[in-house]
Amino acid sequence: MKKYGLLCLLALLSIKLFAPPNCEIYKRDKICYESCQEAMKAIRYWQGSSQSQQHFNRSIELCPGFAYSHMEKAVPFLKRGKFIQWKKMIDKAVELxxxxxxxxxxxxxxxxxxxxxxxxxxxxxxxxxxxxxxxxxxxxxxxxxxxxxxxxxxxxxxxxxxxxxxxxxxxxxxYIGLYDFYHLGVIEYETGAYQKAIEHLTRQIRENDYLGETYYFLALAHKALGNEQEYRSTLKTAKAYYQAGKFRTDTYTETIDKIYFVDIIEELEAANASLKTPPK
Amino acid sequence: MKKHIPLLLSILIAGCIDQGHHQDVGDIPFDRAMDDPDFNLCGEESSIKQYYVRGSDHKPAGYKGEKRALEEAITEQYVFPVSESESGYVTIRFVVNCRGQSGRFRVEKMDFNYQPKNFNPELVQQLLDITRNLNGWIPVSREGKTYDFYQYLTFKIRNGQIEKILP
Structure with a gap:
């Protein structure tokens, strides 16, 4: 758990969170300094609110080259599905x-x-x-x-x-991310390299044992290799993890290689059905 | 009284202008020309939440059976012929009330370069009808109370077929 916390801390320290700019560095340019101050006013309001957008508009009007305001003004458009407008604004920030x-x-x-x-x-x-x-x-x-x-x-x-x-x-x-070996394991599984998939998914559990999804794919890889016992026990672990709330979520969108509870249940039902089917 | 008329008028005008300014990004006000008058909000216009609202006391919106059930409900009904000219994104934005009913649908369409694009109207109508009929929405909630919220669905379309449903 300590390791997990340290990883999170390292990630937070290294990602670009786009903290508000330090307006003091623009003090020699009166107009851009004022533009920066307007952006600071904008972020005091609820993101996407009319007040916030008005301050960003004013900021951009004052200093059209102030990229931060173009980027930040665009964010609620992205989150609310207004992608044409978002793209125009973020393109301007990227251009600058x-x-x-x-x-x-x-x-x-x-x-x-x-x-x-x-x-x-x-x-x-x-x-x-x-x-x-x-x-x-x-x-x-x-x-x-x-x-x-x-x-x-x-x-x-x-x-x-x-x-x-x-x-x-x-x-x-x-830097090993929280889900890197999960995705690598899924790639190997999907391309039929089941043993490699098991290695990477096991490594994922060692790095970050928090996802029902990892156990789901680990179970499938065992199944593909005919490891019946491991397949069934790992699948049960996937279910238990999911029920305990140990699965990936994202505030805005579905994550890549996402597995849902119903996927695990359907696989469990298939596993149980195969037990009942008499061998030919 | 007469001397107060200009003042009252200016307050009224300012109020009207201010009303216009109160629209936030992505708000969908009721439009009698296109919206179902029987669709009602539970709360005030100004308190409609976003689907992604999250916090220690807020539970975000969802769909019964998670995204898998939503995808199935859509793909089971969607039938459109393969067509090379029909590629891009169709986004349907709407409101879900605290009872899980949806209304005020708005459509935005763009190509893969994020430019506005017209799709075959039959394709768009089908997506709109399917979205209107989705009945598994779980509203945003807080301490057991449910709230109205804004939701959107984006369909990534390639050659007339649904490649991905977002978010």
Missing amino acids: EPQEYLGYRGWCRLQFLRDYEGAIKDIERLKELVDYDIGFCQTGDYHLNIALALCYKEIGQIDKAKEIFEQHLTAHNA
Whole structure:
């Protein structure tokens, strides 16, 4: 548990949370200083409220090059399904400060729209632009390298996805995310590499034993290899974890490789039915 | 009294302008031209929550049987021929009241470059009808009390087929 807490802390320390900018650095530019102050007023109101949006509008009017206001003004549009407007605004922020907002836009395209190709373009462009670590996605769940790998997986470029996973996870001082080995295990399972899937999913349990989903795929891998006993006991663990509330949730969207309670129940029913079926 | 008329008028006008300003991002006010007059909110317009509201005392919105049941309810009914010209995103935004009933549907359509796009009206109508008939919404709640909330569904469409249902 301590390790889990430390991981969370490290992730929080390293992700870009887009904290409000320090307006004092704009003091020499009176107009942009005022624009920054307007943005500070905007974030005091409820996100997406008319008051907040008005202050962002004023901020942008004063200093159209103030990227933070374009990005922050766009956020409620993204969360509320108004994607055409969101894209216009976030594009402006990216145009003004690509190094700051490319990774963020890429992640949002993946998280909210499953726009894998768009996310790949953004993250890869960021990698070309900077010579430092590209950092984490907005939620802190993944390093952007892993987000990139997940995009490749989803468009069917499995080898490329695996390559990115391996490069990232074996690098010196690699940061291992809370769900990295889960996803790698699912990739191996889905491509029929069941033994490797078991290795990665077991590693996931060692790193972060908090997900019913991990046990579900571990059970399926055991089933594929004919390990009947492990299959059944692991599937029961998946159910118990899910019932105890140990499964992935996300405030805004469904997570990748998500498994639901009904998936576990259906698999359990299939397992029980196969017990009752007399051998031919 | 007469001398107060300009003052009263200016207050009234300011009030009207202010009303317009009170619309938040994504709000869906009632429109008698397109909305069902029998769909009623439980609370005030201004207190409609967002589906993602979360906190120590708030339970976010959901769907009976989780997302899997929602997906099944949609894909079981959706029938549209494969069509190369029908690709992009159709987003349907709406309100769910504290009893889980839905209304005030609004549609936004875009291509994969996030540009407005017109889809075949039959495809859009079908998605709209299916969304209207979904009856498993679990409202946002707090200490056992349920609330009205805004929800949206985005359909990622490729060649006329549903590739993904979001969020």
